[in-house]
Amino acid sequence: xxxxxxxxxxxxxxxxxxxxxxxxxxxxxxxxxxxxxxxxxxxxxxxxxxxxxxxxxxxxxxxxxxxxxxxxxxxxxxxxxxxxxxxxxxxxxxxxxxxxxxxxxxxxxxxxxxxxxxxxxxxxxxxxxxxxxxxxxxxxxxxxxxxxxxxxxxxxxxxxxxxxxxxxxxxxxxxxxxxxxxxxxxxxxxxxxxxxxxxxxxxxx
Numbered sequence: 001x002x003x004x005x006x007x008x009x010x011x012x013x014x015x016x017x018x019x020x021x022x023x024x025x026x027x028x029x030x031x032x033x034x035x036x037x038x039x040x041x042x043x044x045x046x047x048x049x050x051x052x053x054x055x056x057x058x059x060x061x062x063x064x065x066x067x068x069x070x071x072x073x074x075x076x077x078x079x080x081x082x083x084x085x086x087x088x089x090x091x092x093x094x095x096x097x098x099x100x101x102x103x104x105x106x107x108x109x110x111x112x113x114x115x116x117x118x119x120x121x122x123x124x125x126x127x128x129x130x131x132x133x134x135x136x137x138x139x140x141x142x143x144x145x146x147x148x149x150x151x152x153x154x155x156x157x158x159x160x161x162x163x164x165x166x167x168x169x170x171x172x173x174x175x176x177x178x179x180x181x182x183x184x185x186x187x188x189x190x191x192x193x194x195x196x197x198x199x200x201x202x203x204x205x
Contacts, residue, residue: 024050028071065125088153095141096173097190103177104185142166154201
């Protein structure tokens with residue numbers, strides 16, 4: 001499970017049983033794979049299907065949105081930017097290839113597509129996912145670019161709008177993955193995007 005979990009309250013009393021958490025999350029994934037919509041799911045029904053008490057589920061998650069946020073992050077994978085190499089090209093390739101691989105996984109996974117589609121129809125749940133997962137990952141990439149500006153690997157004037165610079169890094173692959181779902185996402189796509197971007201971002205002689 002990814003470390004970017006939802007902002008739920010810390011449990012009190014005895015420690016949570018990770019096996020029970022996993023059972024409940026796996027139950028939700030199975031129900032969605034079987035065709036249940038987010039609207040169909042209830043905490044009571046999930047507890048019944050998981051073979052645990054309703055109170056057990058509520059001790060772990062205050063409501064369905066908190067549980068679904070954990071479910072979505074359980075089928076997601078953490079970004080590779082936690083440890084940087086110091087080589088801007090290498091780190092950017094890792095970041096962009098992460099987006100490429102996740103895009104491929106979404107195309108191949110009906111479950112992930114279903115979760116994302118249904119969350120988009122639940123604005124509050126989608127906002128929580130964006131604020132706890134998407135925004136954190138974007139901050140990691142923005143921080144990488146900011147450090148590259150500070151170290152002189154990117155022209156200083158480009159640091160005036162790091163938000164735009166981040167969009168320029170992630171934009172090409174996201175556009176191809178979402179706006180052109182039939183377009184190829186080849187293995188060397190990240191390298192080609194990064195090399196093209198770096199030609200424009202590097203300090204000029």
